[in-house]
Amino acid sequence: MEKMLKKTSQEYKMENIYYPLETKVLDVITETPTIKTLVLKPPVEIPFKAGQFMQLTIFGVGEAPFTPSSSPYHLETMEITILKAGHLTEAVHQLKAGDNVGLRGPFGKGFPLEKFEGKEILVVGGGVGLAPLRALLNDLFHNLNKYKRVSIKYGARNPSELSFQRQYDDWKKLLHVDFECTVDRSDGKWSGKVGLVTELLENTGIDLNNSYAVSCGPEIMLKFVTLKLLSVGFKPEQIYLSMNRKMSCGMGICGRCNIGPYYLCKDGPDMNYAKIQKYPDVFG
Amino acid sequence: MYQISQDRLVAAIKKLNHHYPIVLPIQKDTEYSLKFFGVDAWVDNQWKISPIRTPQPLKSFFYPPKQNVTKYPQSEKQVEKLQSLVIIGSKACDINALKIIDKVYREGDYPDPYYLRAREKNIIIASDCLDAGKFCACTLMNSLPYPEKDFDLNLSAADENILIEVGSEQGEKLLKDFFGDIKKASEAQLAQRDKNRQSVIEKLKEINREFQYFQSHQEAIERHLKSKEWKELSKTCVECGICTQICPTCYCFLLFDQPSEKRYERIKVWDSCFFAGYSRMAGGLTPRLGLADRFKHRFYHKFDSFVTNFGVEACTGCGRCSEGCMGNIDLRKVLQELEKKVVLLEKIELS
Secondary structure, three states, X not given: OHHHHOOOHHHHHHHOOOOOEEEEEEEEEEEEOOEEEEEEEOOOOOXXXXXXXXXXXXXXXEEEEEOEOOOOOOOOOEEEEEEOOOHHHHHHOOOOOOOEEEEEEEEOOOOOHHHHOOOEEEEEEEHXXXXXXXXXXXXXXXXXXXXXXXXXXXXXXXHHHOOOHHHXXXXXXXXXXXXXXXXXXXXXXXXXXXXXXXXXXXXXXXXXXXXXXXXXXXHHHHHHHHHHHHHXXXXXXXXXXXXOOOOOOOOOOOOXXXXXXXXXXXXXXXXXXXXXXXXXXXXX | OEEEEHHHHHHHHHHHHHHOOEEEEEEEOOEEEEEEEOOOOOOOOOOOOOXXXXXXOHHHHOOOOEEEEEEOOOOOHHHHOOOOOEEEEEOHHXXXXXXXXXXXXXXXXXXXXXXXHHHHHOEEEEEOOOOOOOOOOHHHHOOOOOOOOOOOEEEEEEOOEEEEEEOOHHHHHHHHHHOOOOEEOOHHHHHHHHHHHHHHHHHHHHHOOOOOOOOOHHHHHHOOOOOOHXXXXXXXXXXXXXXXXXXXXXXXXXXXXXXXXXXXXXXXXEOOOOOHHHHOXXXXXXXXXXXXXXXXXXXXXXXXHHHHHHOOXXXXXXXXXXXXXXXXXXXXXXXXXXXXXXXXXXXXXXX
């Protein structure tokens, strides 16, 4: 055991690419009635870039890809935020502090942060799609002086489904950072905006010549966010979409996540829209 | 180049079988099929080189249809425990297919440890095709009915003897250890082998006479990315997925976890892009929802995106997909139809 722990996470990964690293659940945070955040304590630090994803194993149930929602600068623990949507995530939501899960990864390329330097970054999230974006936000906030502006637009179905509510005020306080959210349907108590997240993209005041837009959410939302961004003047090259489709291997082999010649797991999951726009299966 | 009599070849294989499990084509009625024999389990004194490839692809012995890739707790021996096989009688289309799969499983960023092990350990004794099947199309896919490299030994037919070509150091050693004292092949035998090979090539050309391609398959498919043509082409497909299972170059898989006594085990199983559930996500979204979309995806992957990513087509013309298809979909015809329609499209654009 002692000897094993001396290996880096990369060495573990290359030894048997299918074998997950056993990892303890430190805490489970309930974000919304359908979204939970796992706080994990990997046995060795797993360095990752914002946007790269992990394969999470629930032993005996299965494995699925999730992007960490915590900061790439904070590696003692890793947070993964998960919506209850199917067989495996059902089991994720049963987890308690002290349980063990498995981690494989990280996989993918992550966001091209070097390209974002000196630019205004428009971050558009939908529902649990804010989770992968939170890793990006954590990275951007860590080096905030490198970026001109970070503008966050977030939408959820209803007020109870807004994730990370505990952090909005902190985000708003940061210099050159603005945050706005909306819900599709109000619950009566909600005093904020009601409408689709695309409505927040009308008058952003973003400098179209010096900016990138990044979005993550359900594919139907990605489609309409992309159309809206194009209609307000963004060029396809300026749009990055975090496309988190079904993946099994995570390394560009097993075949199900491809768009055109690209494998979302290997070449993404954060794809430049200009690269994928010509393919008919770009939005499912 | 060496020569050996039929009887002594069989004796050499038996000797090999004292040390290794072997895999070789066995004739039953008019069909040949690939069979596995444990050490000392093979008894066939009449064994002969099969005329063409077997229905089963060679890939099964490098990445099996179902393989346990992770046990709990992990044992470093899991990979090393894989036994070496001697695979006899493999044809060029299958060997070329392994070279294609190598690009993904062996030369990629994340080599598959089990595949690597099998590639290193398995011994390939290849053989020339002595005939051509109705669906054989290697010559259409820039290949030949006999292997030129990437084997340990290759068997060819010449007069009543078998010629043996050495293709690797391992092959050289195998020859020394198991084949005994053997003679060099004569000029006449070599000439006979070449004549046999040429006659199979001629036969293949005759079989595929009606199929002619004037542009690259990649160009033709690029023009059909959004075309409605796929619906027509896939109309008799019953989504059985056999074309992907018996294809020697199809390599897609699914990792499947199941509980075990100790905790869990992870199984890697062959998957097929023809199945609707293949890319279906939690929540129900399926990026390639229609059969025509999935049908297109298979051709797109083999003849377009694989070329973009690796510089070669993922097809060796073995013809298994066309032969096995219950809907009588012939790959050669599909490619030809696509090209014909491109010519039509261009004519319309010109006018």
